[in-house]
Amino acid sequence: MKDLRPTLYKTADGSNTLYVKDLDQCYHSKHGAMQESQHIFIRHGLEFVLKKKQYPSILEIGLGTGLNCLLTFSKSLGISYTSIEKYPISLYLALEMGYCESDKEQLIYRQIHEAPWGEELNIDGNRLFKVQEDIIHCDVGINQYDIVYFDAFSPEAQSELWTEAIFLKMYNAMKVGGVLVTYCAKGVVKRTLKSVGFKLEHPPGPIGKREITRGVK
Numbered sequence: 001m002k003d004l005r006p007t008l009y010k011t012a013d014g015s016n017t018l019y020v021k022d023l024d025q026c027y028h029s030k031h032g033a034m035q036e037s038q039h040i041f042i043r044h045g046l047e048f049v050l051k052k053k054q055y056p057s058i059l060e061i062g063l064g065t066g067l068n069c070l071l072t073f074s075k076s077l078g079i080s081y082t083s084i085e086k087y088p089i090s091l092y093l094a095l096e097m098g099y100c101e102s103d104k105e106q107l108i109y110r111q112i113h114e115a116p117w118g119e120e121l122n123i124d125g126n127r128l129f130k131v132q133e134d135i136i137h138c139d140v141g142i143n144q145y146d147i148v149y150f151d152a153f154s155p156e157a158q159s160e161l162w163t164e165a166i167f168l169k170m171y172n173a174m175k176v177g178g179v180l181v182t183y184c185a186k187g188v189v190k191r192t193l194k195s196v197g198f199k200l201e202h203p204p205g206p207i208g209k210r211e212i213t214r215g216v217k
């Protein structure tokens, strides 16, 4: 049986992430957790969609530390954010991450982690719905989301989450014109995304990565 308990890990930009020894996986890039989240999910996901659409609805695969959620809520109001997480971290560990730069962010971050699972909560003008489930079995609905933050552990660690079945579930859950963003740009992942119908774009990656993947429905 694998031990999936994460421990704190300092990345190159000074921001913390979590490391799971038995999977040899970090929750973010070792080149910088903060710069990675900002670049991939905020700049090439949220900001890309906000140019065309106000108040987007977002589905995240893997709430983890809640960094993507915090950065999203700090950016915009009126967002509807659903996050699926199989292995939630403790509030104690979350508060060790040190992601917040102001008292307001600290309050939002705390609310993200204290929000009850399976219930909608309004946090500073945004709506959060956290689901504690395995994405393999979770029903994520049809035609609901403008953006998917696909932030699972890597295909090397969790090949079962980078399959045609999961990507088809994401595709069906998205609205037409919606985008899925992920840090992964592996050939096999790109081919699988294409096979379920995504049109792919490859924005430049954050530090340490040549390109990332954005799939448009």
Ligand SMILES: C[S@@+](CC[C@H](N)C(=O)[O-])C[C@H]1O[C@@H](n2cnc3c(N)ncnc32)[C@H](O)[C@@H]1O
Binding pocket: 026, 027, 028, 037, 061, 062, 063, 064, 065, 066, 067, 068, 069, 084, 085, 086, 087, 088, 133, 134, 135, 136, 151, 152, 153, 158, 161
């Ligand atoms: C790369 S980390 C995500 C980082 C997160 N977005 C953040 O900002 O900290 C991957 C996350 O997926 C979660 N996860 C792993 N397997 C899962 C599954 N089958 N269903 C849902 N979540 C899963 C992990 O617990 C972890 O929190």
